[in-house]
Amino acid sequence: MMAFDAENAETDEALLAAYATGDARAARMLTLRLGPRVFGHALRLTGNRTDAEDITQEALLRLWRAAPDWRTGEAKVSTWLYRVTGNLCIDRARARRPNVALDAIAEPEDGAPGADDRMQEATRMAALQVALTSLPDRQRQAVVLRHIEGLSNPEIAGIMDMSVEAVESLTARGKRALALALAGRREELGYAEH
Amino acid sequence: MRNTDELPDDALEALFAVARTEVPLPSGALMDRLRDTALAEQPRPVVRRARRGPVSALIEAIGGWPALAGLATAGVMGLWIGANPPQALTGLLVASDLTALAPYDLSLLDEEG
Numbered sequence: 001m002m003a004f005d006a007e008n009a010e011t012d013e014a015l016l017a018a019y020a021t022g023d024a025r026a027a028r029m030l031t032l033r034l035g036p037r038v039f040g041h042a043l044r045l046t047g048n049r050t051d052a053e054d055i056t057q058e059a060l061l062r063l064w065r066a067a068p069d070w071r072t073g074e075a076k077v078s079t080w081l082y083r084v085t086g087n088l089c090i091d092r093a094r095a096r097r098p099n100v101a102l103d104a105i106a107e108p109e110d111g112a113p114g115a116d117d118r119m120q121e122a123t124r125m126a127a128l129q130v131a132l133t134s135l136p137d138r139q140r141q142a143v144v145l146r147h148i149e150g151l152s153n154p155e156i157a158g159i160m161d162m163s164v165e166a167v168e169s170l171t172a173r174g175k176r177a178l179a180l181a182l183a184g185r186r187e188e189l190g191y192a193e194h
Numbered sequence: 195m196r197n198t199d200e201l202p203d204d205a206l207e208a209l210f211a212v213a214r215t216e217v218p219l220p221s222g223a224l225m226d227r228l229r230d231t232a233l234a235e236q237p238r239p240v241v242r243r244a245r246r247g248p249v250s251a252l253i254e255a256i257g258g259w260p261a262l263a264g265l266a267t268a269g270v271m272g273l274w275i276g277a278n279p280p281q282a283l284t285g286l287l288v289a290s291d292l293t294a295l296a297p298y299d300l301s302l303l304d305e306e307g
Contacts, residue, residue, distance in 0.1 A: 022239030191205035
């Protein structure tokens, strides 16, 4: 367990440097660490599993190819990946508008323990995903980065190449648009007033 | 002006909180493809080959490092015996041996003796 913990303590940047020297262990660890992260973000932005899978493969392929020239201290791997993933999602959305996205959320199994709770969570996530998908691309990206990925406004400004003030404005408008898209669904989502 | 029907802030924040914990997971097949691509794209490890100079060539010619160690031990032992001859050897120096030193000034030996 100690070795596992020690490996987890390595930064993305240190692992990427090891990757560039041909360390196969670093390749496996980075894939395990970054694959789910990029896929989750891409799925929130596209609302479509197939698109999210394609984008994850493309984003990580670009990272592997950038690894030999990566300059430690200049860029964080996570920031770089958020930017590349966001751009790939926007490119794809421009080429093809996404379908209404209900496949972003796994179906809960009936009869399993806590099935009712899981059904409720699935309903909430599906509703949120549909509402997110209805937002303009940049608004959706800003809201996901701020409220789901939990990044700070300056970090988002770096990822989206805009000022902090513009990020604040974009997330505020995005949040308001979400509230409107989910209007009248408070009880259905299990957030009824007591 | 706020639409009274729109989802209130606390409910929206609760939805975000669920989204932060309910992270969608990639399939095992995708993870396998990602790992295969990572390994296929990875630069080959750099193997440093030692440069062979004349000294290492000489060492190899006499049988490598073990032979060199033996040679060094023999040399040190020779020096040691020369500097501190064992008592058993000093008795072997007999008078007849001294005649071989005749061309040299034996008085030196007498002075020392």
